[in-house]
Amino acid sequence: MSDLPRKAVTRTAKLAALPLGFAGRATWGLGKRIGGKSAEIVSRELQQRTADQLFKVLGELKGGAMKLGQALSVFESALPEEVAGPYRAALTKLQEAAPPMPTRTVHAVLEERLGAEWRDLFMEFDDKPAAAASIGQVHRAVWHDGREVAVKVQYPGAGQALLSDLNQLSRFARLLGPLVPGMDIKPLITELRDRVSEELDYELEAAAQRQHAEQFADDPDVVVPEVVHQSDQVLVTEWIDGIPMADVITDGTPEQRDRAGQLLARFLFSGPARTGLLHADPHPGNFRLLPVAATEAGDGAGGEDGAGGEDGQDGSVGQWRLGVLDFGTVDRLPGGLPATIGTSLRMTIDGEAEAVYELLREEGFVKDSIDLDPEAVLEYLLPIIEPAQVDEFTFTRSWIRQQAARIADVRSPAHQLGKQLNLPPAYLLIHRVTLSTIGVLCQLGATVRLRQELEDWLPGFVAEEAEEAAEGDEIGAAEEDGVVAGA
Template structure:
């Protein structure tokens, strides 16, 4: 097989994933059998070894796949779900970070062919200069720097040749991949996770749709004091090519090494962007992760990649804000009424209001608690476990419910935003910021005052 060809047939890709899953199953059974004769300390060491081995194998498998499986790898690269013991976590994060950032082994000749097929004519017809070395890699494409004939510097995102077929194969293999992940992350809801991924992943293959999404947010944030959404060059954007204004800045690894004040400021901006888009504007990127923003030299933060995008119905956002008010105020009966009347519960009579409130706060306490908090990876881990782990105290009453897809999507964005903030160890009273859209309160931070002036 040519080195730059992505394996697209289901047989080839299923064989790769199935062999990994089979190997893990054998190791799992072997560990359980051996543990019978081991001490508690020995059992712990064996489990730790199995988790490390499984994590490394998942990294290897995801690294060979440039479709939905790679998207899972991106999520895992910053959302620590307790996959590996703490002492091995840094190395695991490093390997996954390299997976997220590494340019795939696809030749420029193949990528150039995609550009010329989509835009027509020769590359030089559209660009004065075009750097053939990719500056970034996404889950389904690569990004290049170029200059238009009018002198504008642009970023050109090009879809990998053959990736659409690869994604379709990944969709068929998704259950295998998620069951493999569930071996070391028991809290993973395989069914809901698979449905959520399938419902959105095909949108990411259409860069014309992404251009439309990005234009919508670029209009909203034009002239914003600290948020930048790069403008789209519409005449050079097609189904597999997206051309946008080029922005330059420091990536996530540099931001993580900054001082506490800088990380706190970036954290508040990230929080305001993802939560503010959802609750103020009802349209937002569904893919908060570290590769999707840059700190620019003037202190503003540029947000990138709007392939996974959602427009929420107004009534659902109002319902969400009502539930947040009830959650913050500890009003279990009101929360139960909102969810029952709003159709979020199929069998409301089976729910105790106090337990429903406890489960809701499992996911939202960090921004509904009125105190300053320093967020950490462990907090993100615990929130995810509490939300989905069948061993958690509140899982029992929710396990037979099927929450609306929009609600699940919103919770996902919140949790992934929390994961980014945890990686930054960002500090703030997140509730006081969120009160701006939950209660309509005036801002209490300098960034909030700048934003209020912008919206005013």
């Protein structure tokens, strides 16, 4: 395979094998049950075989199929454990790995985009990819000035493959739906398709990454790699060594999990306020936990899915930083996150049912043709926003499963009410990023001070009077310090 399998017939046949495979395994399972094997064992074997095929097909296709796999992987914590177990390992693989592009293809792209003497730009270039993702793969190298860099090379035909995959996958959305209870897969696929052109444009990605790198340059908690060079289909950024978030999820200590979760929440809410951009691809493959010693040494970052290094560093976990990679998908929010989100969240916590309902109606979350009970809307929202009601909240798989089950159960009032709510287009990506981030926090099992991050960064969450009072207290304290100092 010299590049992505681009022929529509080939890719369609592979995707069609997914639902056919599901049906075939169901028949196989029936035969096993007739043969006397227990239903529980048969079910587990069926799920494992399905997970294996899902990874094999999506991983081989890369493109939009793998993109969907990555998007789904952050929601596996919402599945019942007996279903989630077999899928977890297979979907997690999609966050960090895929079959690599042949070396000759990589060299051909580099020669076409960087020139015949492309090797002169590097002191070293590792032909073995450090990571492979949905539209490109990353190679570790040393730039001609001695900096360690990540070189992201886009798969030839990636754009055509992405669109083809997502168009085909939309036909199978109903079959894939049970992977994430309570979530409609089709809008997710549609939204991913709408973002294809942006993600393929490395010039846009480089601009978004430069903006983040500038704003977070001296940040004590977040590290964003500098862009070293950019051209069509090739992006070179500084390299970062760190512990991949996926490894923290599987093997991290409680302290590492809590620190990673806190920093992820901080980045999610502070990013739009500081850059006017929302990092819109929060799957674990795009984050690293960096020991302080590593960041102080000035290491760079690994591009879309840069490789992680070993721990082996001294220092408190509480001082570790979050490395953020892959800015190919961003939501442009010049004014930061909409104040409506913070205001409605605050009023929901305060129990202001009528005010919340009117605000949701004004913003289009409740259509004019729909009439709902404000108290019922409040009851629907309160369990979901539980993490924002307390000073500290432990995100768990059991908690997210409860929320998913409550909304997915067709007999529940929450399900009936949820069907009548609307998600305005302007909030679609924000909603997906928030859900994805919560999914990662639940995978981590992290205890997070989310309310503090909301107070610091989410417009509208703190009432104006409270903000003015706090500012007044700060000014008064500063003046008092001045008087004392003058004395």
